[in-house]
Amino acid sequence: MNSDFESFWEALKSSKDTAVFTGAGASTLSGIxxxxxxxxxxxxxxxxxxxxxxxxxxxxxxxxxxxxxxxxxxxxxxxxFKPCIVHTVLAKLEEKGMIGGVMTQNIDVLHQAAGSKRVLEVHGxxxxxxxxxxxxxxxxxxxxxxxxxxxxxxxxxxxxxxxxxIFYGESLDADTLDACFDWATRCELMIVLGSSLTVQPAASIPLYAWKSGAKICIVNAQATPLDSTATWHFDDLKTFSEAIENHLDNE
Ligand SMILES: [Zn+2]
The missing domain is CATH 3.30.1600.10 (SIR2/SIRT2 'Small Domain')
Structure with a gap:
């Protein structure tokens, strides 16, 4: 994963607008x-x-x-439950201005607990x-x-x-969704963490980013329907987060 990670890291450093989308896999290291x-x-x-x-x-x-x-x-x-390394590195990246916050499918509030400021919760x-x-x-x-x-x-x-x-039978929050799709069409790089990208409409957010010209990085243990759009693909969320942490410490 090293050589790939290095090229991802360079892309992250040079991207002027990086969006992050997280799913359940981001919280499994927290025991959820x-x-x-x-x-x-x-x-x-x-x-x-x-x-x-x-x-x-x-x-x-x-x-x-x-x-x-x-x-x-x-x-x-x-x-x-406590935030895990996935949540804490995202909070650090946001603090350093390297990402613009997080969109999440999760309802566990762990991004906020880790210190993320801009959190768009698509499922409430x-x-x-x-x-x-x-x-x-x-x-x-x-x-x-x-x-x-x-x-x-x-x-x-x-x-x-x-x-x-958001319960089954309820609509997603329109303002939150608008903000997500707006960000997806604007961003230069989208990082997808721990989502199998199978639940709609949230799963189409990275697709919008890709169609709008953003580069995609997917980190997920299983294959996703959007893997063919991804410039980078990593399997292990913990290793990926540790690599970010190491690079942040050495910058
Ligand atoms: Zn009342």
Missing amino acids: KDFRGKDGVYSKPWQGYSVEDILSIPFFRKDPSIFYAWAREFCYCLDR SPSNHHCLKCRKTFSYDEIAPTVMDGKVPYCDCGGVIKPDI
Whole structure:
């Protein structure tokens, strides 16, 4: 990987606008299971419910207690998880002005925990919540204790409170998507980390970058549908992140 990495590093240093797109693989080193990987939580039912059902909006409206019972294990114990080297090198690259931030499919808020400032969360996150009835907003810290206590959070108005994670049956946030596609068409280099690029429409963001003339670097253990567009391809996210860290230290 060395010779390839050197040419990637030169391209990164000379790029005036570098975009980064991360998927579940970026958080597996933090111990968060890949939702969609072959051992991911979507592959087996949880207490008899498929995760697609648990995360669907009609299901949530019918009985939010099942989502919140599931989410106790998967969304409201984030304090247990720490950013890994993938998150920390991206925060350092942003601080040095070498990347413009991160677009992510992840809902684990670990980029922010590592210090990334500009994070576009295409699938939302539980950082914010809102009441389905009066639209009042609530932070993660306001809601997490209630959820971890085994209760469904309700607003003063009586409405049920939902995290701003994009559920099945909900549209992605238009402003976030616009910002992602706008960045994709502008950037000179796009780095894709730990995404199998199979979930739409997020997966088409790197494709837009490539069609707009950007060079693509893909780091993923498995093959992706966009591999043929990539100038650089690396398999191992940890090795790749360590190489960035070493180069940053030696600059
Ligand atoms: Zn309300």
